[in-house]
Amino acid sequence: MTALDDFFTHYYSRRPVNATFTGVHAYDEELPDWSLDGLAALDDEMRSLGIALAAEYPAPSSVSAFRTSPDLLDAELARGFLEIQRAENASMHGPRGNPALWTGEAVFSIIALMIRAFAPVEERLEHAEARLAKLSGFLTPGRREPAWVVATETATVAAWEVSTAEPRMGMLDTRTPVPRAWQDRVLRDIQGAEILFTTGLGPWLQTVEQSAPNSARAYQGTGRARGALKGFEWALGHHPEAPESAMSCGPDFFDLLLTHGHFCNRSRAELLLDAKERLDAARAELDVLTRSVAGSWADVQTQLAADRPAPDEYYAAFERTWQACYEHVEQANVISWPDDWPIEYVSYPPWTAEAAPHLYYLHYRSPAPFDPPTTHEYVVPPLPSDPIATDKHLRAWNHSTIKLNHVVHHGAIGHHVQNWYAYNQQRSRVGQVAGVDCANRIGMFCGGTMTEGWACYATDLMEELGFFTPLERVSHQHTRVRMLARAIVDIELHQGTMSFAEAVAFYISHVGMGEDAARNEAVKNSMYPCTAIMYWLGTQTIHDLRDEMKRREGPRFSLRRFHGELLGYGSIPVPLLARMMTAP
Numbered sequence: 036m037t038a039l040d041d042f043f044t045h046y047y048s049r050r051p052v053n054a055t056f057t058g059v060h061a062y063d064e065e066l067p068d069w070s071l072d073g074l075a076a077l078d079d080e081m082r083s084l085g086i087a088l089a090a091e092y093p094a095p096s097s098v099s100a101f102r103t104s105p106d107l108l109d110a111e112l113a114r115g116f117l118e119i120q121r122a123e124n125a126s127m128h129g130p131r132g133n134p135a136l137w138t139g140e141a142v143f144s145i146i147a148l149m150i151r152a153f154a155p156v157e158e159r160l161e162h163a164e165a166r167l168a169k170l171s172g173f174l175t176p177g178r179r180e181p182a183w184v185v186a187t188e189t190a191t192v193a194a195w196e197v198s199t200a201e202p203r204m205g206m207l208d209t210r211t212p213v214p215r216a217w218q219d220r221v222l223r224d225i226q227g228a229e230i231l232f233t234t235g236l237g238p239w240l241q242t243v244e245q246s247a248p249n250s251a252r253a254y255q256g257t258g259r260a261r262g263a264l265k266g267f268e269w270a271l272g273h274h275p276e277a278p279e280s281a282m283s284c285g286p287d288f289f290d291l292l293l294t295h296g297h298f299c300n301r302s303r304a305e306l307l308l309d310a311k312e313r314l315d316a317a318r319a320e321l322d323v324l325t326r327s328v329a330g331s332w333a334d335v336q337t338q339l340a341a342d343r344p345a346p347d348e349y350y351a352a353f354e355r356t357w358q359a360c361y362e363h364v365e366q367a368n369v370i371s372w373p374d375d376w377p378i379e380y381v382s383y384p385p386w387t388a389e390a391a392p393h394l395y396y397l398h399y400r401s402p403a404p405f406d407p408p409t410t411h412e413y414v415v416p417p418l419p420s421d422p423i424a425t426d427k428h429l430r431a432w433n434h435s436t437i438k439l440n441h442v443v444h445h446g447a448i449g450h451h452v453q454n455w456y457a458y459n460q461q462r463s464r465v466g467q468v469a470g471v472d473c474a475n476r477i478g479m480f481c482g483g484t485m486t487e488g489w490a491c492y493a494t495d496l497m498e499e500l501g502f503f504t505p506l507e508r509v510s511h512q513h514t515r516v517r518m519l520a521r522a523i524v525d526i527e528l529h530q531g532t533m534s535f536a537e538a539v540a541f542y543i544s545h546v547g548m549g550e551d552a553a554r555n556e557a558v559k560n561s562m563y564p565c566t567a568i569m570y571w572l573g574t575q576t577i578h579d580l581r582d583e584m585k586r587r588e589g590p591r592f593s594l595r596r597f598h599g600e601l602l603g604y605g606s607i608p609v610p611l612l613a614r615m616m617t618a619p
Contacts, residue, residue, distance in 0.1 A: 038087040039106055042113045043464065045084055049077055052140055053473045055147040058405030060154065064165035066144055066173045069130040069137070078124055081117040088114050098611065099618035105462050112465040112607060115295035116479050122291055127211075128284050128564060134217060134271055135562055136475055138224040139395055141170055141264070142231060143474035146396075149239055150384060153406045160240075167256030171263035175270075212277030216535065216558045225268050227393025231386075232257045232264075239386035279535040282528070282561035289529045292565035296480040297572060298611035307526045310571060314519040314545065321512045328505045332547060335509050340430040342506070344437075349418055349429065353380035353446075356438050360447045360502065367500050370448065370598040376455045377410040378446050382417040391416070399445035401472045404458040413446045435507050439514070443497050449490035457485075457605035466605020476563060482606030483566065488573015489602065491518065495574070513547075518574070520546045521567035524557065529564045573609045577601065580613040587617075 047054035051062035068077070092110030095101070101108040123129035130136055148163045236257050286303065293299050299306070321332075329335045344352040357378065364372055383391055390396070402411050415432070419425050443449055457466055469482030477483060491514075497503065498511055524541055527533035533541065535557055542553035560567050580601070585592045604612055 037106070038084065038091040039109055039113065039464070042084055042088065042117075045080060046468075049080070050473075050478075052144045052147060053471070053478050055144070056400075056403060056473045057468050057471050057478060058153065058403030063148065063159075063162040064169075066166060066169050067140065069173070074124050074130065078121050081121050085114050085117045088117075097618060098614045101611075101615050102618075105464070108463055108604075108607070109465045112463070112469070112479075112481050115298070115481060116465075118295050119292060119480055122288060126284060126288055127281065128288070128562070132211060132213065133562055134213060134221040134267075135224060137174060137267065138221050138228060138264070139475035141174060141260075142224065142228045142394060144170075145236070145260075146231070146387060147474075149236075149386060150400075151403065151406065152409075153403065164256050167260045170260045171266075174263040174267045211274055212281065213271065213274040214277045214279060214282050214535075214561070216279075216282070216554070217562060218271055218274070218276075220558050220562070221271060222268065223393050224395075225264050227390045227396075228264050229261060230393065231390035232261045235386045235390050237386075239384075242386075280531070282535050283531050284529045284564040286530045289526070289565050292480065293568075296565065296608070297484050297569060298481070298608040299572060300610065300614075303526055303530060306568070306572070307523065310519050310522045310526070310568075313571075313575075314516065314523060317512065317516045317519055318545070321509070321516055324509045324512050328509050332513070335506060339435045339506055339510060340433050342435065343429040343433040346418055346425055346429065349432075350380055350382075350415075352434065352437055353413070353415065353441060356434070356442045357447050360438075360442050360497065363497070363500060363502050364448055369496065369500070369594045370452065370602075371595065372448070372452060373455050373459075375408070376451065378413055378451055379410050380413045380415060380441075380446070383414045388417060395475060397472055398441060399450055401450065401454050401470065402458070404454075404467050404471065411451070413441070415441070435504075435510050438503070439494060439507060439511055443494050443502070444490045448497065449493040450486065452493075453486065453489045453602055453606075456599075456602035460603050460605050462604045463607055466607045468606075470606030476566070477606075479606075480565075481608050483569035484573030484576065484609040485606045485612070486573075487570045488577055488609050491570055491574040492577040495578070517546050517548075518570045521556070521560065522571040524560050525565060525567040528557070528560055535561060576609045576613050580609075580616065583613075583617060 047057070047059045048062060048065075050067060051065035052067065054060070054062045067073070088110045092107050094111060095104075095107055101111070124131070127133070144166045145163055148159045148166070153159075290303065293303065293306075301309075325332050325335055329338055357380070361372060364370060382388070387396065398415055399413050402408070416428070419428055445451065454470065457470055460466065465479065465481070466485075469477065469479035470486040471478040471482075477486060494511060494514075498508060503511060520542060524533065524538045528535065528538050538557040538560065539550070539553045542548040542556055543550060546553075548556065581594075581597060584597055600616065601612065604615075
């Protein structure tokens with residue numbers, strides 16, 4: 036066993052929900068241990084792994100060594116991951132202070148077993164039952180088990196009892212201040228979880244009752260899980276309110292994420308200045324495009340909404356647009372698009388449909404790299420039964436939204452094709468799994484600039500190839516403006532030069548967001564530092580790298596070859612990969 040083997044054993048065993056989403060199923064009955072003792076043991080283990088990785092795989096003097104030694108590359112990425120995890124565990128943005136991590140992990144530990152048929156339903160139900168039974172201990176570490184009064188088959192919880200003993204976990208210590216905006220966000224998660232554990236899990240269990248006699252025990256488990264969430268909600272309500280300044284992770288932690296996660300060697304100050312200059316230019320270009328195409332941004336939105344599929348063409352519109360994207364790319368010969376990577380646009384599973392709007396429920400959730408390949412299901416909301424609501428839904432899910440977001444960015448040349456390269460390459464084991472969508476975020480922070488950078492770059496590429504209408508080009512330019520604004524807020528909020536209220540106002544004034552959307556965006560920025568910047572950082576670095584390789588290679592430059600080389604390491608940091616590809 037090598038130190039890298041030990042790292043991956045550690046990664047999956049200590050993060051069992053991540054393991055389920057990745058297709059490693061040895062831990063499907065487990066939940067992470069985020070008790071005080073559990074985090075201390077986790078930190079000790081990560082510290083020892085970091086030392087072992089450094090001893091067995093010393094950092095090379097040049098990044099060019101990573102091109103010929105996948106183990107050296109993975110050891111470097113693994114050390115960065117471990118250092119970030121230890122720093123997060125010590126901060127209030129990790130399990131000690133970010134309540135969304137807890138509710139997300141709890142709910143999606145079950146959803147992960149419901150939405151993919153990676154094993155017989157009896158087996159998945161058994162694992163779900165085990166996790167449901169452990170949720171109360173997970174959400175209330177160090178406290179006495181809650182007392183329940185089971186009034187109905189759905190196990191309505193009528194009582195919640197908390198001991199007066201000293202709690203062992205900072206997050207559930209009601210003395211720990213939590214920002215009000217974070218509490219509000221988590222209450223929405225709990226609302227979604229309540230729906231899932233009542234109207235959601237019930238129908239799923241009913242579909243498997245005949246083949247899974249133990250489903251009755253799972254019904255009981257849903258009652259205990261609901262009670263645990265009620266207890267978590269109670270505890271959250273007794274936390275004092277933290278000042279808005281607590282939403283900032285601080286410049287030191289942000290810089291650690293930037294250098295050891297994104298492997299960016301540019302400073303915060305340089306990135307901020309660059310993003311601000313580009314935002315001004317992007318807004319000016321948006322104004323020019325808008326006036327030339329429609330007159331005003333409101334007019335653009337009205338016309339985009341009007342260009343919507345008919346109700347009976349809703350699902351077919353996704354498939355038809357996907358096929359058109361595929362044919363356009365093939366004709367342009369800009370990338371090798373695998374034929375054995377099918378995708379199908381389908382309605383939400385009925386057992387998650389009602390809960391989905393309240394949760395971090397992704398329409399495109401990356402396939403599990405180690406599960407047997409199947410036709411991947413891209414889930415979209417079903418049409419409402421009411422004609423007025425249906426028309427409103429189709430105006431939001433118009434042809435532009437379908438093309439730009441759900442086909443190009445996610446289900447086609449963007450995330451889906453990038454995932455194929457990540458899973459099938461042999462250059463980086465970290466690159467295979469870092470970009471997997473898990474409970475709250477991707478599996479490893481270091482995968483972000485490639486997963487999101489490529490998807491945004493791929494959308495730019497399709498515009499370059501003439502795939503968009505004039506109105507869609509305006510919409511895409513607006514996305515560029517939003518992406519740059521998010522990078523600016525990410526930096527300024529966490530270095531303390533922009534307050535939360537100022538971040539909300541910035542989105543409203545510079546992007547044209549409504550107040551609710553601006554607030555939700557700022558909350559997400561605050562909870563997950565150095566994450567919003569990865570969209571612009573990854574995209575811009577790919578564009579810059581492409582320009583540099585074209586300059587170096589001249590007439591020999593091949594866009595198809597460039598894209599294959601870029602994607603051939605999987606989900607690793609784009610700034611690091613750019614240095615690898617340009618090093619002597």
